[in-house]
Amino acid sequence: MTQMKEQTLDTGDIVLNYAENDHQGSALMIIHGIMLCWQDMRGFIEPLSQTHHVFAPDLRGHGNSGHSRSGYPLASYVDDVVHLMNQRVREPAGIIGSSLAAIGMAAASPAMTSGVVLLDPPLVMRDARSMQSPTPTSMP
Numbered sequence: 337m338t339q340m341k342e343q344t345l346d347t348g349d350i351v352l353n354y355a356e357n358d359h360q361g362s363a364l365m366i367i368h369g370i371m372l373c374w375q376d377m378r379g380f381i382e383p384l385s386q387t388h389h390v391f392a393p394d395l396r397g398h399g400n401s402g403h404s405r406s407g408y409p410l411a412s413y414v415d416d417v418v419h420l421m422n423q424r425v426r427e428p429a430g431i432i433g434s435s436l437a438a439i440g441m442a443a444a445s446p447a448m449t450s451g452v453v454l455l456d457p458p459l460v461m462r463d464a465r466s467m468q469s470p471t472p473t474s475m476p
Contacts, residue, residue, distance in 0.1 A: 340374075340381065340392065342400065347419045349412070350402035354393035354420060357385045362450070363425050364388040367417060367433035367441070369456075373399030380432055391429070393420055395437060414440035421448045 340355040355374050364384055366377045374381075374392035381390055394401040395413050404412065417437055421429065428448050431438050434455035442449040 340385065340390070343424075344400075345420055345423060347416055350396050350404055350416070352393055352396065352402070352416050352420060353400035354391055354424075355381075356392075356424070357390050359385060359387070359389050361388040363427050363429035364390050365417070365421065365425065365429045365431045365433075365441070366390060366392045367431065367435050367438045368392075368395065368398065369434035370395075371398075372434075375399070384432075388430075391420065391425055393417060395435070410436055410440060413437040414444050417441045418445050418448075421445060 340357050342353060342355050345352045345354065366374070366380055366384070368374055368377050373394045377392055381392055384390055393416070396416055397403050397408050413435070414437055418441060421441070425448070428450040430451045430453070431441055431449060432453045432455065433439075433441075436457075438452060438454060439457065442452045
């Protein structure tokens with residue numbers, strides 16, 4: 337098993353805690369969900385750390401990351417992860433996340449995103465009819 341080493345990054349707003357291994361493979365960002373921390377993602381981290389350079393942040397207000405006096409809007413989580421990508425990862429990374437921060441990261445920084453895997457995304461369909469297949473027509 338590849339050892340994960342905890343480090344910190346001052347974003348200018350909070351001190352972000354993250355874990356990183358030293359594997360030379362392609363970069364992979366693993367983002368936990370609300371009320372969790374990076375260690376809760378070990379089930380993904382352990383096997384993927386054998387082939388990837390893994391980064392696993394504690395989102396603000398979670399784990400060992402700093403707390404915010406101004407609240408916890410989604411945009412702040414995204415900004416923190418983008419800051420980590422730009423300052424420490426410095427290459428396009430795959431993102432695995434059970435948080436809207438994973439979606440936000442990919443949208444905010446597509447040049448730094450090589451792919452996204454969403455784990456139990458909290459997306460809500462406002463109109464389920466839009467997901468239905470069209471009625472087949474007769475074939476010529």
